[in-house]
Structure formats: structure tokens, C-alpha cells
Amino acid sequence: MKYLFTNILGSFVLDDQLEVIDNLxxxxxxxxxxxxxxxxxxxxxxxxxxxxxxxxxxxxxLSFKDPQYYDAFYAKNMALTKTAIxxxxxxxxxxxxxxxxxxxxxxxxxxxxxxxxxxxxxxAPEIVEHLSDHEKxxxxxxxxxxxxxxxxxxxxxxxxxxxxxxxxLLLAKQVQELFKLRELHEKYLQKVMQKYCxxxxxxxxxxxxAKLMELGKGLKHLALLPASTIQLLGxxxxxxxxxxxxxxxxxxxxxxxxPLIQKAAKASKGKAARMLADKISLCARxxxxxxxxxxxxxxxxxxxxxxx
Numbered sequence: 001m002k003y004l005f006t007n008i009l010g011s012f013v014l015d016d017q018l019e020v021i022d023n024l025x026x027x028x029x030x031x032x033x034x035x036x037x038x039x040x041x042x043x044x045x046x047x048x049x050x051x052x053x054x055x056x057x058x059x060x061x062l063s064f065k066d067p068q069y070y071d072a073f074y075a076k077n078m079a080l081t082k083t084a085i086x087x088x089x090x091x092x093x094x095x096x097x098x099x100x101x102x103x104x105x106x107x108x109x110x111x112x113x114x115x116x117x118x119x120x121x122x123x124a125p126e127i128v129e130h131l132s133d134h135e136k137x138x139x140x141x142x143x144x145x146x147x148x149x150x151x152x153x154x155x156x157x158x159x160x161x162x163x164x165x166x167x168x169l170l171l172a173k174q175v176q177e178l179f180k181l182r183e184l185h186e187k188y189l190q191k192v193m194q195k196y197c198x199x200x201x202x203x204x205x206x207x208x209x210a211k212l213m214e215l216g217k218g219l220k221h222l223a224l225l226p227a228s229t230i231q232l233l234g235x236x237x238x239x240x241x242x243x244x245x246x247x248x249x250x251x252x253x254x255x256x257x258x259p260l261i262q263k264a265a266k267a268s269k270g271k272a273a274r275m276l277a278d279k280i281s282l283c284a285r286x287x288x289x290x291x292x293x294x295x296x297x298x299x300x301x302x303x304x305x306x307x308x
Contacts, residue, residue, distance in 0.1 A: 005060055121157070123157045126156070199282075203283045256273070263306070
């Protein structure tokens, strides 16, 4: 009786005394992950070959504890670990890293824009007070001088030396670059999601869809979550407060920023969030399991029902 046994090192032929009489070692981690070729070659050499019975496995494993196999086991395990790490990189990571960086850019832009506003207000407070949009403010003060901005009218601002004004503008230009970087990230996010999860992109939008993937720890986990959990993603603090103190239960998490919920009447926002979360759940599953594109139908259905 001859037995076939495969482990991380290769495929082995054992005699009835469980001694190795033939073998084909794996030359790469890929061969171990797909051992059929080695096993088929050994079966051609040994036509009566049968799989090793489970009750004999422990004895065979003991024989591989010989020190001669230690270095080989170590090398193969390292190769497999490297392969596993390489294969773990997916579009999930790109989407989650991009939306995380967009969030960090938003915080940085907001912080530095406030600094520019405060700094520039010593020079031309009227401009700062009448323009609330950070991006437009940076664009204006970087492209025009104070005289052009105020159109010859008087200002309460101080007549700062050019060296001081240049320092303020230097910061404003850097904030402008951060706005441009954020825009490039959004375009990249749209491109990746269009290919990887088109249904989720269509129903939730790039920003909300990516944030849901980030909070759900990837498309796979998001697809397996119930709609009720998706509805509350981003509202974990409020949910824990509800559980701990009996405070009012949250009705929605980050999906509150979705246009369909924003447009809904205040009394209907909870219902709208449930309906949207249900469709997001379906879309995530369609994308993960490579189903058809149905998000446009779902969106039209939501618009029709919520419109009423």
C-alpha cells in the first residue's frame, strides 16, 4: 500500500511503513496553494497511490519533526506569508486609505483656513467677514491684492509690510494646494469605486460609499452586515450612549448626509434612512458577489417613494 501525503514542503509517497519513498518538493508558494500538479505527477509514477488515512496522520507528522526539515519549513512558511500579504492588497485598501486621507485633509484644510482668516483679518477684515467659503477666500487673496479686493474703499485693516503679507499668502497658497489634492483624491476614489463597487457608488455616492466601506472594514464585511447596522454606521457613540444611559436611540449615522435623506421631511428622515440602508446593503452584496448593476433602478425607486 502506498500513500499520498502533501504538506508545505511538497507531495510525498509513503510505503506501508510510512517511510518516504518518493517526493516532489514545491518550488514556490503558488505550487503549495495549488498542489494538484505535483500530486498528479506522483500518481502517474505510482498508480495504486491512495490518500493518507487520517488515523496515520499523527505518526507521519512526527517524522517531519526531524531537524533536517526545520530550515525548509521556515523558508516555505516565510514564502507563504509574503504571498499572503501580497494577495491581501485589494481595492478595499485603496478606497479606505483614500477616504481616510480625504478626512484628514478636511481637518487640516479647516484648521489652516481658520488660521489664514485670523491672520488676514488684521490686514483686510472686510474680505474675511463677507466670504465664508474657505476655498474661494484662498483663491481671491492669492490672485488679487488688497486694493483690488476692496475696490478703493477704506479698510479697518493695518497697512502691513510686504514681508508680513507675503507670509500670509504663502500659507494661503499651501491651503490652495491641499484643496487641489483633495479634488484629485475624489476623482481617484470615483475611478476606483466605479470599477470595484459600481452599485455602491451609484446608490451612496463616492464619499458616503467609501466612508461606509471604511467603517464596515471593507466591502466584504459591509455586504454581510444587516441593513439596520449599515443605517447606524458612524453613530456608534450615540448608540452606546443609548444602551448605557437610555438616551434617545439614533436613527442614522453618516447616511444622514445623503441627498435623499437631506431632502426628506424631518418626520420622515428615519424612514428614509431605513429605506436607503436597505438598498445600500443590497448594492454592497451585488458588488461583492459580482452581481448585475441594479443601483440605478434602486435609486429611482427610492426617489419615487421618498418623493411621495
